[in-house]
Amino acid sequence: MADKVLMKGNEAIAEAAIIAGCRHYFGYPITPQTEVAAYMAKKMPKIGGCFLQAESEIAAINMVYGVSSTGKRVMTSSSSPGISLKSEGLSYLAGADLPALIVNVQRGGPGLGGIQPSQSDYFQATRGGGHGDYHMIVLAPASVQEMAELTVKGFELADTYRMTSMILADGTMGQMMEPVSLDFDIKPVPEKPWATTGTKMEREHNIVNSLYLSPEKLEETNFERYEKYKYIEENEAMYEEYMVEDADIVVAAFGIAARVSKNAVNEARARGIKVGLIRPITLWPFPVAPFKKAAEHAKKFISVELSMGQMIEDVKLATDCKVPVTLCNRVGGMIPSPEQVLEAIVEADGGVK
């Protein structure tokens, strides 16, 4: 335990990013993720890094584009309304095949919404967010330890696949403190022969761009990108299974909803109900395999979300709609209680016996 420290989720992200070699952070303050920027503001100047509070979210994401073009690890963070502003940049990053880490500590929406926790940016994150055909790797931490671990993982995946990784957290994950170990084995950053680092008159110019006026060429790049996405879908899905093996009822939940659901699953098990939990850790790629497998024996699925029902669509797709899926949710900054989830489980089990 001696090596563990108590940290807020937001701080854990910032420290893990620094450990992963990120020396460039651009952001604009917004609750509930401001601690990421505050931490970076304090630390970056001391380690020769760059912290810059941009004039807007749009400026920040384009600074990310610039630094990423040079091959350096770079990140930005925001919360829901700010991510909407960054969405144009996210599309451009995808179009130029640039790696970057984006953090979304979600709050209630739509619009300015509120500042309390939410998961209602699931569609925006998993379907890309901006215009055009593209994906981001979307990582959903459910503890402060995972906030740190998935930050490191996010940089590594981004560099490996030349694409954007997003940490999709929520206000609770950002604000809560838990013990965290920051003892990471950082893999070497892959070579980036495409980066614009200056030719030194020794090679051809590298060009980073998302504009293709030839439709044939643009179609080809889209096809190639989706080959890559297919590979990622087959190889990078992450999830946690909890008591799913013999389950009649399977709860699907990520992030804070999974934490709450685990309490309910334990309580329901104590009452003799065969219930389990599948917690997607990557939301894109969505972990289809465990859902397909569970659908062979489970009679009902419950999607627990802090949204009006977004992940539920992926649960239905993953199970080919073979098994009924119901929604158990709270929105607008409210969080389902373990009792509410338990009630949904009991109901799925056929009501109080």
Next chain:
Amino acid sequence: MSTKQFLFSGFGGQGILFSGKLLAYKGLIDEKQVSWLPSYGPEMRGGTASCSVIISDDPVGSPIVSKPDVLVAMNLPSLDKYEDAVVPGGIIFADSTLIERKVKRDDVTVYYVPATKLANDNGTPTLANIILMGKILNVLGNFDETSVRAALGKVISARHADMLEVNLKAMQLGADYE
């Protein structure tokens, strides 16, 4: 298996979040699983502030405390708001300087500590939360100076390191209060 859920509540500025952090660090030092979750609304100063702390032998599930085993109420609105949420058989610690009424429940154990008055009399008006924490740890049978000192060392910033002994003394004051 043992899990204790704490809810700290009071005015912003009373050190509610600090108290919770101190307890969480003590739990970490005692090799427990811990979580700490603050309210982070726009009510930081003057309004209500609260935080959820869970100390457990097992991994912590939901970090949100809605039915506390232990409620620490440092002002009347906090007691009004959370009194009914405490589990039967739970414990309420109330700063009786600021809370004039008695707890209505008869199925919980209540400790009234005039923490704000004790803090003022002691010449440390900002340490009412720490005095109350002394009482809490004493009641829970968890007051050993080594880990308390270590936990204080973690939550008091280096800039205020000289405050450690003052805090420890305040905590002892609360622990000794009958």
